[in-house]
Amino acid sequence: MMEEEAMNPNEPLAPGAEIAAESTAEQPQNPAEAAHSRRAFLFKLAVALNGAVGALLAVPIIGYLLGPAFSKRANQSAWIHLGRVEDFPQGQIRLASFRNPATTHWDGETGDIPCWVRRISGNSFQVFAINCAHLGCPVRWFPQSRLFLCPCHGGVYYEDGSRASGPPQRGLFQYAHKVVNGNLMIYAGKMPTLAAPYAQPPLTQIQPSSATANGAKSIAVHDASGRNA
C-alpha cells in the first residue's frame, strides 16, 4: 500500500516531490525506482525514529501510571497520635479515628480512618485495623459478647483480634503502636490487606526525637496528624 503511494509520481505531497526532483537529477537511468527505494528507506527511518520517540515517551507515561505502586512518598506511613492513654478505659475496646498521614483536602471524609483500640491494662494496648482480614469490610465490636463481627460474610474475631470463625484466614490486622508520655501513637497510613498486613515502623534511631516532639504537644499533633513524623 505504502509503496504504491510512494511510487505514484502524481502524488501531491510536497516533501516527496522535492526528493523526487533531486533524485531524477542524480540518477537519470532509472529515476522512478531510485526515488522509490529512497523514499521507502526514509519511511523506514521515520518509522524507526517514531519507535525511538515512542519508547522515550513511554518512560514518563509508564512511570506516571505505575507511580502509586512504587513511589515511596505516596505510601508514606507515619506515627500518628491517637489520643491520651486515659481516653481508653482499661479492659475495653474503643473505636478511634485518625486523619491518614498522606492525604489531600479533596480526599474529604475518606481521609479519616477508624481503628479499634484495645487497652488491655496500663500501657499495654492492641490497635486493630477496621478492615476485616477476609475482604476488608468494617468489623464491629460487640462488648457484650466480646466479639468482633464482620457484616459482609460473617467473619468473627475474639477480643485479642484472633480469628474465631467464618471465612477470614487470620486474625485482625494490627497497627504498630507505642506509648510516649501518656500518648498512644500508632504507625499507620496504608489500608491493610493480606499483601501488606501492616506498615513496618522505621528503625529505632529516628524514633525517640520525633516521638518526644509529638508527645510534648499532643493535642496540636492530633490535629495536624502525623505529617511531621
Add this chain to the structure above:
Amino acid sequence: MAAPKKRASALYNWFETRLGLGAPIMEAAEHPVPANTSSWWYVFGSAAAVILVLQVVTGILLALVYSPTAGDAWYSLQFIDHNVALGWFLRAMHGWGSDFMVAIVLIHLVQVFMFGAYKFPRELTWIVGVFLLLLTLAMAFTGQALRFDQDAYWGLGIGASILSRVPWAGGALVDLLLGGPIIAGPTLSRFFTLHVFILPGLILSLVGLHVWMVLRLGINEWPMPGRLVSKKTYMQEYHSLTKKTGIPFVPEAAWKDALFAAAIVLSIMACALWFGPFGPSGQPNPTIIQTVPKPDLPFLWIYAVLAYLPPAMETPFILIAPVVIIGAMLALPLVFGEGEKHWSRRPAAVLMVAVIAVTLGVFTHLGMYTPWSPKMNAWSSDPVPAAYLRDRTPLEREGAIVFQNKQCRNCHSIGGAGGMRGPALDDIASRMTEDQIIRQVLQGGGNMPAYGNSLTPAETTALVHFLLTLHGNRPAAVNATRKLTMHERLPLPPEQPAPAAHGGT
C-alpha cells in the same frame, strides 16, 4: 411540493458527493439476510447497541453535574437528585440502563451460544463479544464505584482485598487500583477515568468491530438439525441460502429490532420512574461503620460465592476461576468451530447453559438476602417471642435475656427473626442435649465462636436453661449413653410421637 423535495435531494447530493457514505450505508441496511433470521430471537444485539447509546447520552448528562472528587462526589449526587430538575430521573435511567444492559448482553450471549452462531466463520465476532461482555461488567463495577457511597467505598475495599491475594504482585496491584495507600481521592479519579474515558472508548471501538463483522459475514442463519458447519463448504452454503431466501434487512427484518429496542427503552424509563435512582447510600465516611456493604445486582453472585467458599479454597478460586472461565469462553469458537449448530443436537451445551443459569440465579438470590451475614441489629431489635417466655422459670427467663444481650440472635433466629448465619434455635433442645449445648456455647465449633470468655458461669447456666426449653413440639434430646447407665434408677421420659408438622421454623 416538488421544489422542496428537489432541494432536499440536491442537499443530500451535495453531502454525498463529499462524504460518499450514503450509498454504502444504504447497501449495508438493505443487505439480504436469510428470511428465517427475521425472528424475535435475533433482536438482542441491536437492543444492546441502543442501550449503549442511551448510556452514553445519560452518562454525558450526569457528567455535566457530577463532581469526581472523593470529598464532593457523594454530595454532588445528592445535588443531582434533589436540586437539578429531573436529575433524579437521569440518574435512575443511567442506573437501570446499566442493569438492563448487563441482562440484555447476557441474553444475547446465551442466544448466540444456543444458535451455534460462534462457529466458523464468526469465531472472532464471538471473541470480540466476550471482551464486550467483560467491558460491560467493568462498566457496571466502575459505575457503582462512582456512586461514591458507603457501598462503593467498602466495595472498593473488597476489590483491593481480592487483588491483594495475587501472589507477588498483590501489593503493587492494590496500590495501582487505589492510586495511593488508602481508598481516597486518587481512587475515585481513576475509576472516573476508567468509566468515562477508557472503557467507553474500548467499548465503542469493539462494538464497531463487532457490527462490522456481522455485516461482513452475514447474520447467523437459523440453525437446522443435521446441517453441519464445515469450513470448506459453509461460505458457499450461506451465500446460496441468502440468495434463495434472502430478504433485505431493512425493513423486513429490522422492524422487529426497532420495535424491541423501543420496548426496552420504554421499560428502562418505566423502571426509572417507578423505582427511582440507585442510592446513594450513606456518605463514604469510613468512620461510620454501621453499614452492611453490598455490591450491585450483577455482582451479587460473586459476593455469595465468596461467602460460601471454604477459606482454604478461596484464594485459589479467586485467582484461577476467572482465568479458566474467560479462557474457556475465548477458546470455545476455536475448539468447536465446526459441526452441529442446532440446540437439539447439542445436549451438553444446553445442559451447560441451564446449569450456569440456575447457579448464577441461585447465588444472586442468596446474595439478595445474605443468609451468611450476621444481622447486626437483631439482638437489640427482635424481641424474644412471648410464647417462648410463658410459664418459664425465672432462671429460664434470665437465660432469654442473656440470649439477647450476648448477641446470639445476630446469628441464630428464633421465632423466625434473627440472623441466619447459624441454625435456627426454635427446637435446638430436640437436637442437642444439655451437655452438648453447654459444650457448644463455651467452646464453639463448626462455624461458631467460643463464648467461654464472655459468659459467667451463672449466665451460662441461665442461657442453657433457656435453650433447653426450646424443643418445639418434639421431645427433648436425650443422651443415649446416659439413658443406658441411668436406666435402673430413672424413669424414661415418656415417648411422645414427634408431630412432623411442627419441626423447625
